[in-house]
Amino acid sequence: MVVSSTNPHNREMAIRRKMASIFNKREDDFPSLREYNDYLEEVEEMTFNLIEGVDVPTIEAKIAKYQEENAEQIMINRAKKAEEFAAALAASKGLPPQTDSDGALNSQAGLSVGTQGQYAPTVAGGQPRPTGMAPQPVPLGTGLDIHGYDDEEMMRLRAERGGRAGGWSIELSKKRAIEEAFGSIWL
Template identity: 60%
Template sequence: MVVASGGGRNAWAKEMTIRRRMASIFNKTREHFPSLKDYNDYLEEVEDMTFNLIEGIDVDAIEDKIARYQQENAEQIYLSRAKRAEDLAAALKASRMNPGKAGANDMAAGSSQGISSGTGVQQGQYAPAAVPGGLAQPRPTGMAPQPIGGSDAPLQGDDEETMRLRAERGARAGGWTVEMCKRRALQEAFSSIFV
């Protein structure tokens, strides 16, 4: 990850926002290119543009290039987003059917898929909706979002145990683990020795 000059939490948030935006626009996969070299050149060009946007280098020219790319590849971008949403919905459905076997690997695999022909929309999946210009855009249909975890009902009440469980689930949902905290403390301790 590239750290933008200026440092701090705002720089990180700016970088993540730019990277998410670029990934949603430049979402071609290896299958879209005749050779690995062409695909690697595409990835390198996207990373160069991303870095320059983060650092504020030639922003107007890059924004023009992004706008042109979006215009020329609008259909492919929408189809890829719809396919990714369908894959994620299928992985979520599979993980609900087999909670012990399907999980993060299925979700990660689903999010990295390219475009392909869809086979129909099932309950809980995203269906492409028609938008002006005849392009497809993913829209949620079907069921309402369900909480991830063992129970269908959210934790109710204000007793101490419920508050503790909410805090633990919130920390896990945010990606926090005890092991991560220990590794970070050790890394910071050892990095300060050599200063």
């Protein structure tokens, strides 16, 4: 896990990214909060030592051993994270979940529907992961009219309203242009 960069900030970010992709366990993976916190503390200590260059060969050997022993769990957690990201991205775009004839979500979305209508990322084997969380809110509308397209008048109105919402007006623009023009005249 040798990371070389001329900028120390970029080097630190690269090390932290790499460590987070390997040591990606979550609180749910531990029987107690104390054990999870101990895990986080150990990971942060290794990360700090790598950044500072303290005992790097020993830490890299420890990371390699952890990767070898926990390869399956690392891949499962990466898949969970990717599924959650895809679900959040779809929700932020206001896209409804894609379901098949069984009522389960499309495998491309990487989600399944729970009995209470909750969405949970799937794990290896296609089985839903139980969840006790409430579903995330979905934004209303996608910005398109009901026919799926906008005409020129609607686009012009949206641009005008967007400008006004940000405090811009044509009068303000004209006034500023005149002030700048006359302010640059030297007598």
